[in-house]
Amino acid sequence: MxxxxxxxxxxxxxxxxxxIISVLWPSFLVASVGTVVFFVLFNxxxxxxxxxxxxxxxxxxxxxxxxxxxxxxxxxxxLTNHFRKPxxxxxSKGSHDxxx
Amino acid sequence: xxxxxxxxxxGKNSDDDDLYQKHKKxxxxxxxxxxxxxxxxxxxxxxxxxxxxxxVSWNGQQVVLFDLPERKFxxxxxxxxxxxFIYLSALLIIAAIALFMFTSLAxxxxxxxxxxxxxxxEIYMWMERLVEGDGRKQKKLDEGKxxxxxxxKKAGKHAxxxxxxxxxxxxxxxxxxxxxxxxxxxITWNLGPWETFWIFFYSxxxxxxxxxxxxxxxxxxxxxARFQSAMFDRDTLVISYDEKRGxxxxxxxxxxxxxxxxxxxxxxxxxxxxxCPTGIDIRDGLQYQCIGCAACVxxxxxxxxxxxxxxxxxRYTTENALEGKPAHILRPRVFIYVGIITLxxxxxxxxxxxxxxxxxxxxxxxxALFTENDMGxxxxxxxxxxxxxxxKSHEFTIEVEGLEGIRISGDKMLRVQVESGAIAEVPxxxxxxxxxxxxxxxxxxxxxxxxxxxxxMQHEPGKFIGPVAR
Numbered sequence: 001m002x003x004x005x006x007x008x009x010x011x012x013x014x015x016x017x018x019x020i021i022s023v024l025w026p027s028f029l030v031a032s033v034g035t036v037v038f039f040v041l042f043n044x045x046x047x048x049x050x051x052x053x054x055x056x057x058x059x060x061x062x063x064x065x066x067x068x069x070x071x072x073x074x075x076x077x078x079l080t081n082h083f084r085k086p087x088x089x090x091x092s093k094g095s096h097d098x099x100x
Numbered sequence: 101x102x103x104x105x106x107x108x109x110x111g112k113n114s115d116d117d118d119l120y121q122k123h124k125k126x127x128x129x130x131x132x133x134x135x136x137x138x139x140x141x142x143x144x145x146x147x148x149x150x151x152x153x154x155x156v157s158w159n160g161q162q163v164v165l166f167d168l169p170e171r172k173f174x175x176x177x178x179x180x181x182x183x184x185f186i187y188l189s190a191l192l193i194i195a196a197i198a199l200f201m202f203t204s205l206a207x208x209x210x211x212x213x214x215x216x217x218x219x220x221x222e223i224y225m226w227m228e229r230l231v232e233g234d235g236r237k238q239k240k241l242d243e244g245k246x247x248x249x250x251x252x253k254k255a256g257k258h259a260x261x262x263x264x265x266x267x268x269x270x271x272x273x274x275x276x277x278x279x280x281x282x283x284x285x286x287i288t289w290n291l292g293p294w295e296t297f298w299i300f301f302y303s304x305x306x307x308x309x310x311x312x313x314x315x316x317x318x319x320x321x322x323x324x325a326r327f328q329s330a331m332f333d334r335d336t337l338v339i340s341y342d343e344k345r346g347x348x349x350x351x352x353x354x355x356x357x358x359x360x361x362x363x364x365x366x367x368x369x370x371x372x373x374x375x376c377p378t379g380i381d382i383r384d385g386l387q388y389q390c391i392g393c394a395a396c397v398x399x400x401x402x403x404x405x406x407x408x409x410x411x412x413x414x415r416y417t418t419e420n421a422l423e424g425k426p427a428h429i430l431r432p433r434v435f436i437y438v439g440i441i442t443l444x445x446x447x448x449x450x451x452x453x454x455x456x457x458x459x460x461x462x463x464x465x466x467x468a469l470f471t472e473n474d475m476g477x478x479x480x481x482x483x484x485x486x487x488x489x490x491x492k493s494h495e496f497t498i499e500v501e502g503l504e505g506i507r508i509s510g511d512k513m514l515r516v517q518v519e520s521g522a523i524a525e526v527p528x529x530x531x532x533x534x535x536x537x538x539x540x541x542x543x544x545x546x547x548x549x550x551x552x553x554x555x556x557m558q559h560e561p562g563k564f565i566g567p568v569a570r
Contacts, residue, residue: 025321040182043171043449056170059294 023081027073034069035062101124105241125242125381126315128225129371134399136178142213151267154274168276172521177491178452179521183459190448195440200435203328204427206337206416208392211325216318218391220268220310223378224261231257235374261311262303269303315378319389329388334419335428336345339392341383341414342364342422349383365409372396372414382414457489460548460560471563477531478566480511484526486548488518498526502544503564515551519541530564537566 044061048054056064111183149179158165158177165174186491200478202209212217230254232238273295274282285291291299309317318325332338346366365381373381375395380387382396400414421427465481472481486496498514500506508514509529518524530544549557 021321031321040185043182057292057294059292059298063294063297080297 019081020074023074023077026075030073031066031069034073035066038069039065104529107129110113111361124379126377127239128376128377128395130229130236131375131395131398133401134486135398137545139213139393140401141404143219146214146219147221147223151271154271154279157280162280163384164275165278166276167278170521171339178488179457179491180375181224181459181487187448190444191269194448196445197440197444199269199436200326200331201434201441204433205329206392207332207339207392208328211318212392212394215254215391219324219350220306221314223264224314227260227264227376228257230281231260261307265303265307265311266299267342269299269301273298286527297469298320311357315389315391318391319378321523325388325391333431335431337381337416337418338386338416339394339397339414340386340419340422341372342412342417343383345414346383365413366403367403367407369403371399371403375399396450407486456556456558457491458548458550458556458558459485460485461485461487461560462546462560462562464563464565470567472534473509473531475531476534477509478534478537479529479531480564480566481527481529482546484528484546484548486516486518486524488520488522488524491520491557493517493519493522494552494556498528499547500530502543503532503542503545505538506530506544508531508565520538532564532566534567537564539570540568541565 039062044056044058044065048061067086135172139402153164154162158272160173161177162175163176167174171182173184199210225324228238243254244250257487270282271279271285276298277295280290282295285295342365345364347364348362348365349368360497372383373379375398377393378391380389382390386404394412394416397416401411404413406409417426443474461484463483463485465483468481471479471481484498485497488494488496495515495517497515498508500508507530509531513527514526516524516526542564544562546560546562548560
């Protein structure tokens, strides 16, 4: 059976600050593009009316849209960041159980 | 060395493992010379445009204003609407291809002279020098004892930076909310919550990026830096150290030469490293951290002049030229880029110049397919949206055609006055003699035309529903 490189310094040892920036920065870029395309197609005032916030100012609508996009894209980036960590530990534990 | 495998970072910079963490501040030495002058000129022009253009008005209209509440972009007398998005896409294509072209011609020209990150970093470094002195003094200040002088200088620098950041943020928001109104509400302490938020958000980003992140943005965050090597070839002008001429470098070159030892032109003064804003050594070869600012070219030329050797030990040159091969500036990829740019620019200009700044939307009233009025005529109800995208107001006439005897009920011709950039909603009834209706749904046309400018017109199709004649 091939030995698993459990003790090798792996990807998870990326500094925490780099992880944060690798999540926030790409998601910011994509959210900016998404916001522009979205609001070219939809008027925030009309959307606010449909959603039941007729009082919303346009600028508040655009702001909410941008941060909404940023939230979504950063969730996606965090998941990528999470799943790119190798799952050596889980694997080795599983195979150990089977041997017994 | 092939340009694609940009060399690994030199020894002292290989702290990639602790990205963003144990970052060592780069103390940049000020440099004078041809390229420094060019860089400063670019900085003054670009910053002048950014801070100045927001205040320029023409006919009472801010010339560059992305009016978000009204969803209109004012650009030098033209008004663009969300439906003109295609023009923005064309503009972005032109910008991208131009970037590719300049990169393949002369490397990172954009990064060195025009990128906002570079431009704002330059002005923030200038403010830093103003308060703390040159790079060496800054280092001394940071490493020395943190007494009252230290606190005074740091406080002064940050006050200057914060003031400049706030002005930057204010100007940014001024491109989205008319800047004069914004200034009025600032003076009367009446800023809206969202304007305030964005001013602070943008100021904070400027302060962080230009004051602290600096070259790290280029090295770790810039997407362009990662793929630009794809546009480099052996004929791309890049800043290179002439290794053949410079090596072996020696601090005692003169002495070595007189003693018959082989000596290169490089006197190993280390100034090229001291002036580098990204803190690399250009003598290690082409590196991905190099933003092509040419500070090392200027400083090395100065040194070469002092020691009485020809300038250009570090210079803009191509890989082919360094190897003594003929250089080709005009090569197929350059022609292809120029071709695409010319084509897209031509199409863009043509469609902007020939566009009709008038849009007509026709909505049929859905409550009833058709009605019969007391005169025995069949009527359909419509709601016309007349959008005047021109820079001045017009009076428009509305006519209808397509069926025999078709007319707008009441008036034969409808007139409507629409201000510049406004939308007029015109409800109207159209009537037809049942005898002329041949189909359940017939195509009719609405002609909307400006009275003072006959070529400003739209011929918009609509549907007329009626009973089929038996």
